[in-house]
Amino acid sequence: MAKKLILAGGGHAHMMLLARIGHLTEEGHDVTVIQPSPHHYYSGMGPGMLSGCYSADDIRFRTRFVVERQGGDSSKTR
Numbered sequence: 001m002a003k004k005l006i007l008a009g010g011g012h013a014h015m016m017l018l019a020r021i022g023h024l025t026e027e028g029h030d031v032t033v034i035q036p037s038p039h040h041y042y043s044g045m046g047p048g049m050l051s052g053c054y055s056a057d058d059i060r061f062r063t064r065f066v067v068e069r070q071g072g073d074s075s076k077t078r
Contacts (some may be wrong), residue, residue, distance in 0.1 A: 004030045010063035010074070011040050018066055025071030032073045038064035 007014050010033045018039065021031050045059040064074040 002030055004016045007031070007033045008035065008062075009033075010035045010067070012043075016018070021067055021072045022070035030073070031067070031071075033067045034075045035063060037060065038074070045077060058060065058067075 007017065010012045011016060014033070018033070028029050039060040040063045041056070042059045042061065045054055049056060049059050067074040
């Protein structure tokens with residue numbers, strides 16, 4: 001029986017796990033990430049974005065893409 005892993009959010013606390021979702025799905029486990037957006041914005045670079053040094057694209061991580069590319073499910077909350 002496959003185990004189910006549900007992550008609440010795709011932010012800093014889950015970054016190392018997000019990078020390894022493929023290993024879990026290859027072993028037959030179901031992985032779901034529930035988050036409000038398909039992206040995670042790195043808060044440490046927020047001041048640089050607000051000052052014009054970085055764009056929003058520069059400071060965001062494509063969480064949904066990374067999860068789904070490795071066989072996981074990325075659900076968007078409403």
